[in-house]
Amino acid sequence: MSGIHPFRVLRAKPLWIANGVITGVLALLFTVFYVGANVDPVDHMKNLPVGLVNADKGATVGGEQVNLGARITESIKKSTAGGDKIDWKVMDEKEMKAELGKGKLYGALVVPADFTSATTALTGAATAGTPTRPTLTVLTNQSAGSVGSSLARAVTTQAAESASLQVGKELTAQSGTRQAELPAAARILLVDPAAVTVEDGHPLDSHSGLGLTAFYYALVLVVCGMLSANVISGQVDHALGYTHNDMGPLRLHRPLIRATRVQTLAVSSTLMAGLSLLMGSLVMVGAVGLMGMHAAHLPLLWLFSVCAIAVSGIGALSLLAVFGTPGMLVVTLVFIGMAVPTANATTPIQALPGFYRFLAEFEPLRQITGGIRSILYYDAQADAGLSRGWVMMAVGLAAAALFGFGMTGWYDRKGLHRIPAGTEPEKTAAPA
Incomplete structure (x- = not known):
């Protein structure tokens, strides 16, 4: 035995330097990997796959066939407001459900089959009762990841609301002087005609x-x-x-x-x-x-x-x-x-x-x-x-x-x- 007290090793600089370098690098790397990856997911988001479905069957208005759903999906697809953050994938309902069921989509925006008929009905003659408000459906997909689903939900909801306002401007311009004949509720709805609803596109068991x-x-x-x-x-x-x-x-x-x-x-x-x-x-x-x-x-x-x-x-x-x-x-x-x-x-x-x-x-x-x-x-x-x-x-x-x-x-x-x-x-x- 050397007779040297064990605590004397604490005086050794190499002991402090070697362990300091190792533990310091480890702490820095874990910080970079964990915090760096999650510090600003919205800013780093690029090409998040989201479905865009137009199930609208259209309607005949003034002797012409109109499909507001096609206008909405085309407008969203061409929109540069989101840059390359969202990869809008135009598809039908069957394809959309299949992609949600494989985790390949983080969400979807669906224009229902009666969207045009329900929307144009707001510009009809005055009738008793409250007009039926058309809907745009935002689907989420928690199975693909809760954060990704939340990001897709936020962007898709914003796109649906913007599309509703755009349709409202077009309908208001088309109705012209006939707006005075509409019920008060219809005139209010005409500005922002579509209601945006959120549903689970791929429901999971409660124990998931x-x-x-x-x-x-x-x-x-x-x-x-x-x-x-x-x-x-x-x-x-x-x-x-x-x-x-x-x-x-x-x-x-x-x-x-x-x-x-x-x-x-x-x-x-x-x-x-x-x-x-x-x-x-x-x-x-x-x-x-x-x-x-x-x-x-x-x-x-x-x-x-x-x-x-x-x-x-x-x-x-x-x-x-x-x-x-x-x-x-x-x-x-x-x-x-x-x-x-x-x-x-x-x-x-x-x-x-x-x-x-x-x-x-x-x-x-x-x-x-x-x-x-x-x-x-x-x-x-x-x-x-x-x-x-x-x-x-x-x-x-x-x-x-x-x-x-x-x-x-x-x-x-x-x-x-x-x-x-x-x-x-x-x-x-x-x-x-």
Whole structure:
């Protein structure tokens, strides 16, 4: 024993500098990733997909066929007021419902079939009673993300109200001197003829967390894989005798079993794949069985969950094997720091700055969230995110294997063994 008091290490500048740099960079990066992605989604919004449906059948007015719905949709489509923030997609009702049911639209504006007839009726001769006010319907889609749905609702409602005022100006100009013959209520409605109503375009079960259960379920899968990788890596090192294992006041140590870095990663990955079966099962039991989360296609949900944990875990193990002790920081940044803001769950990708949109193309949480969302909300439709989820998990697994085994194999060939030949780790006896 050296006889130096342990607290004297606090005088060492390298200790403060090294830890200060690591923790400072970590704090800065998390701030940039989380706050930077969400600080101004409206300003960063670009091409948010919103449906535009004209179901109006039109009406004959003064011997001419008139379709005010077509005027409204054409005006909104050509309008430059929103710039490129909204990508208006003109479609029929069937296409709109299908796109909402796949999470490809964040909302829609629907002009009903009787819009022209109900609107032009306001300019008719004076009649008793209150005229029937035509409606424009704004549809929301919480299943695609609550923030994205809210952004789409705000812009679509504004567009509907502006369209109503424009139609009111046209009708007022056309009615001319006949306005004096109209009931007072009709003259008031003529200025702003359409009522704007808001409805849920793709209703979810009450146990769907307002469209967020898919995100949180996917986050649990990624966290399970990431944290399990850290545990498994440490336990495999202990089983091979490379590290001690502290259990309370006891320090346990096993005889050294020499293993190459490739062999160690192979053992850890095999253990992760096997335990993913257990973890995936327990996650589903906890979410669906204990917490009552609404879910369909349970066998598919179980399989996807197991694979998501396995891929996330093996990816994290590869990073730990290549980078060593700093690997856990890299794992945290890749699977949590950069992943949560780009998951297309809390904030839509279309409302993220360009750098975050780039990250979203390959970040694992976004791909897993899309697959889980398809299973839970969209009847497991392949083009609702499920196919992309499977493909990207396969790509991620291949990339992790190539990177992990490629780098550890290179370490082995270069003789960069964990314990040089002829040396043994220090033996520490457990206290009596």
